[in-house]
C-alpha cells in the first residue's frame with residue numbers, strides 16, 4: 397500500500413511532536429512522567445520509595461504504579477545528602493532537571509590558575525561520568541558551570557581563602573571564589589547535587605550555597621615507611637580526600653624500617669633504605685603526587701622523621717667516610733633503645749648528618765613547592781639509645797635542643813633563607829613551650845584527649861594541630877603485630893567516635909590550626925588502606941570542615957555518610973562497610989535511639 401504524501405507529512409509532524417514531548421519530559425518533566433519511559437528497574441521492582449515525614453519509606457508498588465528509585469528519593473527527601481555539610485544553604489528546590497553534557501566556563505587570571513581550573517573541570521566531569529553504570533551514556537541537556545576566581549593564588553597555604561559560593565539555577569551553576577581552592581570545593585559540592593536516576597543524570601533545579609571551612613588544616617597522615625604504598629593507591633586516596641574537602645596529605649615518608657624516598661641529592665638513602673628497587677618514590681613520582689593533589693585542593697606535607705624513627709637508609713656513612721650518621725640501627729633488644737623494632741636514631745654529634753639532612757630538605761622544598769609549612773618530625777626520641785651509643789653523654793635535653801636548632805637552620809637554608817611560617821613537630825616531653833619559638837613552631841599533639849598536652853601549649857600561645865590517638869588514630873585496635881594480645885593502642889575508633897570528637901570545645905580556637913587523622917602503617921598497605929581509612933576519614937572531614945553539632949545533625953550523619961560512602965565507591969575507593977544495606981534503604985530504622993523512641 398502506498399502512503400500518500402499528505403499522510404507522510406502528518407506522520408512526520410506527529411513524530412516530531414512525540415520526540416519534542418519526550419525531550420521536554422526528560423529535560424523538565426516530573427519524575428512520574430520520566431518513569432513512564434523508564435524500562436528495566438521500573439518494570440522489575442516490586443518496590444517504590446515515598447517521602448514521608450522527611451524520610452524515604454519503601455513501599456510495595458501497586459500494579460502499574462510509578463517507580464521512584466532510592467537514589468532520587470534520598471536526594472529529594474530528608475536532610476540534604478551533602479558531605480561535609482556546607483555552612484549556609486538557601487533557596488533549595490529539590491525537584492530535578494536532567495542533563496547529559498557538561499560545559500565549564502572559566503573566568504580567571506594568572507599564570508597557573510586557568511590551567512588548574514581546566515584540570516579541576518576535567519576531574520569534575522570524570523566524577524559525574526563515574527555515576528553512570530558501565531556502558532550507559534547520558535546525552536540530553538547541558539549543565540553549564542561558570543567558575544569565577546578572583547586571585548592568582550596557586551599554592552595552598554595556611555592563609556588561603558577556601559570559601560566559595562555556588563548559585564545553581566536551572567542547569568546553570570555559578571561558582572564564585574577568591575581562590576582556585578575555593579572554586580574547586582564549589583565544584584565538589586556541585587557534584588554532590590547530581591545523581592543518576594536510572595535514566596539520566598539529574599541535578600537540583602535550584603540551590604544557593606555559601607560555604608567555608610571551620611579549620612584551615614584538615615589532614616590525613618599516611619605512613620609509607622612501615623609498609624610501602626604504591627603511587628596509584630596514593631592518588632586514589634587523594635581523590636577521596638578531595639571528595640571530602642580535606643586539604644593536607646601528611647606523608648610520613650620514612651621511618652626506622654625503610655627509606656623509600658629516592659632523593660636526587662642523596663641517592664644512598666633509598667639504595668640502603670628501600671625495601672626493594674620497586675618500592676621507591678622517585679622525584680618524578682613525588683612531583684606527580686604533588687600536582688595531582690594540588691588540582692584536588694590538597695597540599696602534600698612530606699615528613700622525614702628525625703632525629704628518632706631514622707635507621708634503615710642512614711647506614712652508609714662509615715663506608716663513605718662520614719662516620720655514623722645514625723646510631724642504634726636495628727639494635728637489640730629493641731625495647732631498650734626505641735619504641736618499636738627496628739631501632740635507629742640520628743647521630744646528633746655528627747656534623748655530616750646535618751649536611752645530609754639539609755640536602756634532603758632542599759629536595760623536599762623543591763619537589764613540594766612548599767615554603768610556608770614543613771614537618772620536622774621529632775617523634776619519640778629515646779635518650780637511652782643516645783646514652784648507650786654516643787661518646788659524649790652530656791645532657792640529653794641539650795642534645796635534643798641542639799638537633800632542633802641545627803635542623804631548623806638547614807631547613808631555613810633550604811627554604812631560600814626564610815624559616816617557614818609553620819614548622820611542625822610531634823608532641824613529646826621535649827616540646828615544652830620554653831623549647832619552642834611560637835612564631836615558627838606548631839606542635840602536633842597525639843596523646844589521648846585526657847592527657848592535657850594541648851592546654852600547656854595553648855597557654856603559652858603555641859599553635860597546635862590535634863590528632864588525639866584515642867579518637868583520630870585510625871590504626872588503633874587491630875591487634876598486636878609484635879606478639880600476642882592487644883596492640884599498642886586501642887580500641888578501634890568507630891566512625892561515630894571519630895565524628896563526635898570535638899577537642900576544641902575546651903580551648904580557645906584561635907591557635908588551633910586544625911586536626912589530622914593518622915593511619916600508621918605497621919599493619920597497613922595498599923590492600924587494607926582504603927578500608928582502614930574510609931569512611932572514618934570522611935567522618936573526620938565533616939567534623940573539621942563543618943563542625944555541626946546538633947542532635948539532629950548527628951542523627952542525620954548516618955544517612956548522609958552512607959550516601960557519601962556510595963559516592964566514594966563510585967570514584968573507585970573501597971571503603972569499609974557501615975551497616976547492612978537494609979539500613980540505607982530504611983533510614984533511621986537501625987538507630988538505637990530512634991528505636992527506643994518508638995516504644
Ligand SMILES: *[C@@H]1O[C@H](CO)[C@@H](O)[C@H](O)[C@H]1NC(C)=O
Pocket residue numbers: 563564565604
Ligand atoms: C543566582 O543566579 C540567578 C540566575 O543567574 C540570579 O538571578 C540570582 O540573582 C543569583 N542569586 C544570587 C544570590 O546571586
Ligand SMILES: *[C@@H]1O[C@H](CO)[C@@H](O)[C@H](O)[C@H]1NC(C)=O
Pocket residue numbers: 719720724
Ligand atoms: C659506628 O658504630 C659502630 C657500631 O654500630 C661502632 O662500632 C663504630 O665504632 C662507630 N664508629 C664511629 C666513628 O663512631
Ligand SMILES: *[C@@H]1O[C@H](CO)[C@@H](O)[C@H](O)[C@H]1NC(C)=O
Pocket residue numbers: 508762763764765
Ligand atoms: C615548583 O618549583 C619548581 C622549582 O623548584 C618550579 O620549576 C615549578 O614550576 C614550581 N611549580 C609550581 C606549580 O609552582
